[in-house]
Amino acid sequence: MRGQELDGCIIRDVGQHLEIVTYSHSRLATFTQCALKYRFRYVDDIPTQRESIEAFAGKRVHNVIEKLYRDLWDGRLNRNDELRDFYAFRWEEEWHQHVHVARAGETVDDHFSYGLDCIDNFYRENHPFNQSRTVMLEEKVEFNLDPGGWRRFQGYIDRVASRPDGTYEIHDYKTSRSRRSPGTSELRQLSMYQVGVQSMHPEVRNVELVSHFLCTGEVFRRQQAQTDLVKIVQDAHQLIDDIESERWFRANVTPLCNWCDPESGKASGRTQRFFRTGFHQI
Numbered sequence: 001m002r003g004q005e006l007d008g009c010i011i012r013d014v015g016q017h018l019e020i021v022t023y024s025h026s027r028l029a030t031f032t033q034c035a036l037k038y039r040f041r042y043v044d045d046i047p048t049q050r051e052s053i054e055a056f057a058g059k060r061v062h063n064v065i066e067k068l069y070r071d072l073w074d075g076r077l078n079r080n081d082e083l084r085d086f087y088a089f090r091w092e093e094e095w096h097q098h099v100h101v102a103r104a105g106e107t108v109d110d111h112f113s114y115g116l117d118c119i120d121n122f123y124r125e126n127h128p129f130n131q132s133r134t135v136m137l138e139e140k141v142e143f144n145l146d147p148g149g150w151r152r153f154q155g156y157i158d159r160v161a162s163r164p165d166g167t168y169e170i171h172d173y174k175t176s177r178s179r180r181s182p183g184t185s186e187l188r189q190l191s192m193y194q195v196g197v198q199s200m201h202p203e204v205r206n207v208e209l210v211s212h213f214l215c216t217g218e219v220f221r222r223q224q225a226q227t228d229l230v231k232i233v234q235d236a237h238q239l240i241d242d243i244e245s246e247r248w249f250r251a252n253v254t255p256l257c258n259w260c261d262p263e264s265g266k267a268s269g270r271t272q273r274f275f276r277t278g279f280h281q282i
């Protein structure tokens with residue numbers, strides 16, 4: 001690997017790599033949020049044990065939705081109180097000391113209760129869960145972004161379901177409180193999943209993208225024209241070009257810094273200047 005000494009920092013010359021790189025929605029979103037955070041996680045590969053309470057609670061809610069649909073495959077419909085109990089069980093089972101509450105004034109109990117509210121909303125809005133037939137659950141999709149296969153994309157789809165009219169629904173369950181409708185990033189995520197499903201299963205023609213915002217119970221549905229999908233893949237390529245030609249990986253200080261792991265900056269040994277000037281406060 002070729003490296004470059006710049007302002008006391010070794011910057012990897014990622015643009016010169018001749019290796020297959022697999023991108024994901026979170027990888028692209030991390031670069032868009034903060035190039036330095038991207039470098040810590042994906043270039044320097046600094047391990048972190050920290051997990052935000054939002055991510056932890058979101059995973060437990062996803063555990064519940066997966067159980068609900070897996071049990072339906074076996075002909076069993078869980079009651080709401082059974083799912084709440086399962087949520088509490090998985091919360092306790094998965095809890096670890098590195099779960100981090102970033103927002104001042106919030107407690108672990110607040111987030112536990114918020115997850116329960118998400119489950120109640122989902123149950124109330126979707127019971128008896130017979131609107132479509134589940135065909136994929138928490139399944140990995142992976143496909144080539146370019147004909148040569150140098151850039152790949154992978155993701156885990158929450159659920160794919162088929163309707164009697166032949167339409168396939170790609171479902172995504174959001175537990176975020178800050179976003180209450182799909183934005184550009186969510187649309188890119190689901191559109192890339194559609195490209196992945198259709199490349200793995202060419203028989204899937206009609207697709208609807210379904211975003212569930214569990215904090216309110218609202219559901220957003222959208223069908224993407226082929227031209228929209230082509231444009232989204234082109235935009236992803238452009239973003240990856242930017243990532244692979246990046247040299248400076250500058251910090252982008254925003255309120256989201258509160259969710260960053262300060263150990264990453266220390267472990268890199270490359271951010272002391274930012275700490276001293278107060279520019280990179282974490």
Ligand code: SF4
Pocket residue numbers: 034035036037251252253254256257258260261280281282
């Ligand atoms: S603390 Fe903020 S500026 Fe620093 S790496 Fe994290 S997100 Fe970027």
